[in-house]
Amino acid sequence: MSSISNQGEAIVSIAEIPRRRQRNLQLGRSLKTAVLYTVLILGSFISCFPFFWMVLTSFKTYAEAISIPPTVFPSDWGARLQVLWQMLWRYPWTVLAFALWILLGRAISRRIEDRLIASLYLVLHASFFFVLGNLSLWGRWRLISLWQAAMTRAGTELKPFLANYIEAWGRAPFAVYFKNSLIISVLTPSLIILTSAPAAYAFARMRFPAKGVLFILYLATMMVPSEVNLIPNFITISELGWKNTYLALIIPYSTSVMTIFFLRQFFRSVPNDLYDAAVIDGCGHLRFLTSIAMPLARPALVSTAMFNFLGSWNALLWPLLVTDKETMRPIALGLATFATEAGMQVQLYMAAATFTILPIIILFLFVQKQFIEGIARTGIK
Amino acid sequence: MQGKATISPISHEAPPLLKRAWREALLAYLFIIPSFIIIVTFGLYPVFRAGYISLHKWSIVKGPFVGLENYRRLLHDPDFWKALQVTVFYVIASVPLTMMISLFIAYLLFKPIRYRALFRTLYFLPYVTSLVPAAMVWQWIFNYQAGILNYVAGGICRGLAKILQKVGTVPGVYIWILLSIAWLAYLLLSTSRRTPLMTGLLAAIAGVLLVLALAFWQSPTLLERVIHELETFFPVRWLQEPRGIILYLGKRWGFTPPKWLQGPSMALVAVSIVSIWHFAGYDIVIYLAGLFNVPNDLYEAARIDGASEGQIFWKITFPLLSPTTFFLLIISTIGAFRAFTMFYVMTMGGPLKTTTSVTFLIYDRFYNAGRWGYASAIAFVLFGIILTMTLINQRLVGRHVFYQ
Known part of the structure; x- marks a missing residue:
């Protein structure tokens, strides 16, 4: 019997194995599958748990947040659901609104390639309706008065659903932080591509004196950790008078040897025949770069751009050094200082953390395939 | 027209080879110069400048040259x-x-x-x-106080302690011993196609269970100690706890490791x-x-x-x-x-x-x-x-x- 099983599935078809053995095999296989999925689900639960916990804590009151034993869901959610139910029941057109909202969500989530991740987005999208339905932020909205009516019907008075968020948003200039981060992390990758792509092209396809020396010089700077350059760059920035300006936050990182190196590899892989054909058509290096090589490199460019976007969105140490004005801080730094100021008000800084993370997560859901495959292909970090 | 093109790629003037190479080099330098300026100012020059700074006493403003004094002090x-x-x-x-x-x-x-x-x-x-x-x-x-980790891990440990309290004492421990022996026997006798590593791992778990059961059967004080440990280990002051992990664990069992062995x-x-x-x-x-x-x-x-x-x-x-x-x-x-x-x-x-x-x-x-x-x-x-x-x-x- 063992000699049969040792030959493996490739030769022995399952029908030839005695029935009892067959049942055992199938049982073993489905048991294995069950264990496999259990481990995977458990693992992804652990990796997502901090996000759940963050969102749940951000809706609690302070007393609830620090209570022992901890409560999982904010205690007023039950009452809220009741009121929401009242509202939907009393005013059926809100159901229609919900349906429209879901349809909108479906239209948006079509842009996500993977179906399951699209439905993940749809869940997020649907929960936003719940948030909106609970809102008493904009009193002019008709929805709010419905909400008020429903509340009186249900006989409860509830604080605004996003109270913690509103309070956290008001405690520090988060709008300014977001604006700064957006400016920095859009301009930095654009500049990186503007400066790196031509350089990479020159290293890949052009002949000029001192090419080897220059390239080694570039590579050498890649070996130096940025901690070494921290202090001199800080002095340079002060000498230039750039402290507390966008220039200080953008220019030192506006080119990336890593990107040059990576794009050079890519441009080298563009077949020579293509270039020859372009030259015959009267096309110089510049034209070839802008109208053939760059469009061909689009996936590579997109993934490096996304990476550099993320890198500058998350940067902490450099902005910490070169900005001391609150109005120049990017979001990561602003949030870090907010957390120290908010002290023990945990529900507030969880709310702040949520609205910092959320845009990035939603953005990621839309580009996740390109993003992950970009990493898998290049290994850039 | 095609014939012409194959003879000289750039058809109108056909500049001499040297001049073309020159133009290409010029263009290449033009391509490189923006990144070059940034890399030199913020990537290469700072390395030398950092070296220069590190050889000086430099407290916000530049002080006297001290040679390798900073490095010497660093070693001490x-x-x-x-x-x-x-x-x-x-x-x-x-x-x-x-x-x-x-x-x-x-x-x-x-x-x-x-x-x-x-x-x-x-x-x-x-x-x-x-x-x-x-x-x-x-x-x-x-x-430390309101964190979910301490709560959940503490709950699990207290649950384990409760189970041990039931199973560790005499009627339960016999069943425990028998079960782990049965498990070991099954592992050794069964003919299923399992990798040696997996078998070894499962056998090791069974062995540990068996040894534990025997130990608890032999000494009730050990059982008490383990139950006590499980009940009181959490909460841990995670981010406020400066003691090394080996010291932290060892102290509870009356063992003080030397300084180099205290761990992170x-x-x-x-x-x-x-x-x-x-x-x-x-x-x-x-x-x-x-x-x-x-x-x-x-x-x-x-x-x-x-x-x-x-x-x-x-x-x-x-x-x-x-x-x-x-x-x-x-x-x-x-x-x-x-x-x-x-x-x-x-x-x-x-x-x-x-x-x-x-x-x-x-x-x-x-x-x-x-x-x-x-x-x-x-x-x-x-x-x-x-x-x-x-x-x-x-x-x-x-x-x-x-x-x-």
């Missing part, structure tokens, strides 16, 4: 050695574990399963979220856990790409030859993944040596400087103490360490890497 600075130790602990605690967990998960995801993309995305999510909010959330999870502080362990959580997604994606690159016919050939799954993994997959492992090892080690954000947000280098990594020390000396010359010297030493580590890695590990 206990804070520096402590920071180096912390960094090494951090690397050891986070890098290998992250890679092992990631390889395991990637291996599971590589199997023909459904929802692979969804799982991959979920595992990758921590890596995309920026570290500042993530570290804040973890800080809250690790909180509980705070550093907590930070390492967060680091594993954050970087696992990245490693998984890289490993998954590596797994898909292993040619399928190798697996088929091995299967036809009757290799078990464990054999296939250790003899084919793992060796062929070694370039990936090697790449990850270098990248993660360098990354861990330079880690800053988590320490800044979660611990600020405390408690008792047990989470002051080298990078954090540089920041502290530079930003808080204003000792720029000294901070530059530390930065240079860090640079040297990273460089030698890369070289050693390449020498040692590079030899055993299989490239196809």
Whole structure:
């Protein structure tokens, strides 16, 4: 019997194995599958748990947040659901609104390639309706008065659903932080591509004196950790008078040897025949770069751009050094200082953390395939 | 017209060869110059300037030239050695574990399963979220009084203690002993096709259970002690606990390890856990790409030859993944040596400087103490360490890497 099983599935078809053995095999296989999925689900639960916990804590009151034993869901959610139910029941057109909202969500989530991740987005999208339905932020909205009516019907008075968020948003200039981060992390990758792509092209396809020396010089700077350059760059920035300006936050990182190196590899892989054909058509290096090589490199460019976007969105140490004005801080730094100021008000800084993370997560859901495959292909970090 | 074009590519004037080369070089320099200016000003020149600074006494304003005094002082600075130790602990605690967990998960995801993309995305999510909010959330999870971790882990341990109380005493312990013997016997006698590693692992678990049962049967005081331990171990002051983990565990059993054996502080362990959580997604994606690159016919050939799954993994997959492992090892080690954000947000280098990594020390000396010359010297030493580590890695590990 063992000699049969040792030959493996490739030769022995399952029908030839005695029935009892067959049942055992199938049982073993489905048991294995069950264990496999259990481990995977458990693992992804652990990796997502901090996000759940963050969102749940951000809706609690302070007393609830620090209570022992901890409560999982904010205690007023039950009452809220009741009121929401009242509202939907009393005013059926809100159901229609919900349906429209879901349809909108479906239209948006079509842009996500993977179906399951699209439905993940749809869940997020649907929960936003719940948030909106609970809102008493904009009193002019008709929805709010419905909400008020429903509340009186249900006989409860509830604080605004996003109270913690509103309070956290008001405690520090988060709008300014977001604006700064957006400016920095859009301009930095654009500049990186503007400066790196031509350089990479020159290293890949052009002949000029001192090419080897220059390239080694570039590579050498890649070996130096940025901690070494921290202090001199800080002095340079002060000498230039750039402290507390966008220039200080953008220019030192506006080119990336890593990107040059990576794009050079890519441009080298563009077949020579293509270039020859372009030259015959009267096309110089510049034209070839802008109208053939760059469009061909689009996936590579997109993934490096996304990476550099993320890198500058998350940067902490450099902005910490070169900005001391609150109005120049990017979001990561602003949030870090907010957390120290908010002290023990945990529900507030969880709310702040949520609205910092959320845009990035939603953005990621839309580009996740390109993003992950970009990493898998290049290994850039 | 076609005939003309094949003779000279640039048809109208056909400038002499030298001039064309010249023009090409000029254009190339034009292409390079923007990045060159930035790289020289913010990447190359600073290295020399940092060297220059590190040779001076430089407290915010430039002081006198002191030669290698900063480096000499650094060698006698206990804070520096402590920071180096912390960094090494951090690397050891986070890098290998992250890679092992990631390889395991990637291996599971590589199997023909459904929802692979969804799982991959979920595992990758921590890596995309920026570290500042993530570290804040973890800080809250690790909180001593109201943190969920202490609550849940404490609950599990107390539950175990309750079970032990029931099972550990006389009627229960017999059943326990019999069950573990039966398990061992089944493992040894069954003919199912299991890998030796798996059998060994299961047998080891059964053996430990058996030994524990016998020990509890023999000495009720040990049982009491273990139950007490399980009941009182949590809450742990994760991020406020400066004692080393071995000291922390040993003290409870009346064992005080010597200073060199105390291990990383509980705070550093907590930070390492967060680091594993954050970087696992990245490693998984890289490993998954590596797994898909292993040619399928190798697996088929091995299967036809009757290799078990464990054999296939250790003899084919793992060796062929070694370039990936090697790449990850270098990248993660360098990354861990330079880690800053988590320490800044979660611990600020405390408690008792047990989470002051080298990078954090540089920041502290530079930003808080204003000792720029000294901070530059530390930065240079860090640079040297990273460089030698890369070289050693390449020498040692590079030899055993299989490239196809």
